[in-house]
Amino acid sequence: MPQIQIQGTSIVLIGNLNPAIFHPSWFAAHNLLRAEETDAAIINIVHPDVASFKIEWLEVNIVRERFQISTVQESYYEALRDIAVGILGLLSHTPIRLMGINRDFHFDLVSEDLWNVLGHRLVPKQDWNPLLKSPGMQNLVVQGVRPDDLKGYLRVTVQPSARIKYGVFIAVNDHYILKTDEKEADGADKARLILSEKWDESMKRGFDIAHAIVKSGEKG
């Protein structure tokens, strides 16, 4: 029975950011993280062009165009969302164009057979066999339109897991286009609303997609 061994969630914002402010102490000062947590932060770098640090459950990586926070601790998914909502509230005038709510899973498929069956199911080999000797799926990316009326797309990536022998890695990118015109100013507001209103839906969708993919392998 395939099981999730490792899973993570991340929130990515694309826009114009000021990495220098994202020092762990800033998060503590604004009550986004506990002071004890930020005191123990491992700071990679905080610079006008990049901020990168990590606490027990959270990794923060920010460059001028990209903001990314992630966790692999399932108990902190909602806390992750709250941090993003908090930051977007504090920096409500920051131009944010795009947002991704991402779920990542490493499933253990237990046996080499099941692992290959899923690979063959997702990328049938009959057309590849004449072209390549022993073809194997390395990276499958499929994109679909959003199931709701928001702008964006859903993109699913499937790869062999680099963490688990006979494991599969599945990433679901729930991508939101917040503004298409540079003059639009409320990207941060939109992102905050989506995170507040659509989070559960997005998390469930990612989970359901990943499970459906893994289950499809059981059908052979």
Place this chain on the structure above:
Amino acid sequence: MSIEGQSQVDSENVVKDPDVTSSHAEDVDRRFQKDTLLTGTNAAGYDVTELRKQKGSTEGAQLQLGELLLSPPKMPPFKEYFKAIQKWEGKVISLSGDTFKATLSPLVGDKIVQEAEIYIEDVTPDERSFIETGAVFYWSIGYLERPSGRRRESVIRFRRLPTWTSNEVKTKKGRDFTSYFDE
């Protein structure tokens, strides 16, 4: 699938397209990537050969800081993973001595709301100031998977959100959410 290319998988998860919001990391521990060097990729942004050619290895990405090219030190990977058995969103309804009562709504599974009495001692000391009527918290029970073995764990964390201003509430509450996305 094939196991032979596992080392390639690391580099394939590098974000190359600045408009891609996927963290695209098969390894959720190594997502610190920057796209400035990853020029010349194909339109879909999955040109792994180009990436390797640029970096010369599959190890971490580099950053262009002005005229400097920086290879930030790699973050130590997470070695502990929490696997939840159940997660609830709780709301404090009353306090009494060394306990508080709360409603618990499951975040996964059947949405049957329960009531529970929780010892304040179970809350991390610096979270206790959040315990007041109406406060929202998240409670997870599960296993912490560590290199030294599995440990049963319970995590309570209170929501930390800046309060919406009355003006925000006035202008945003009740507004059709999808209207934000009208052309």
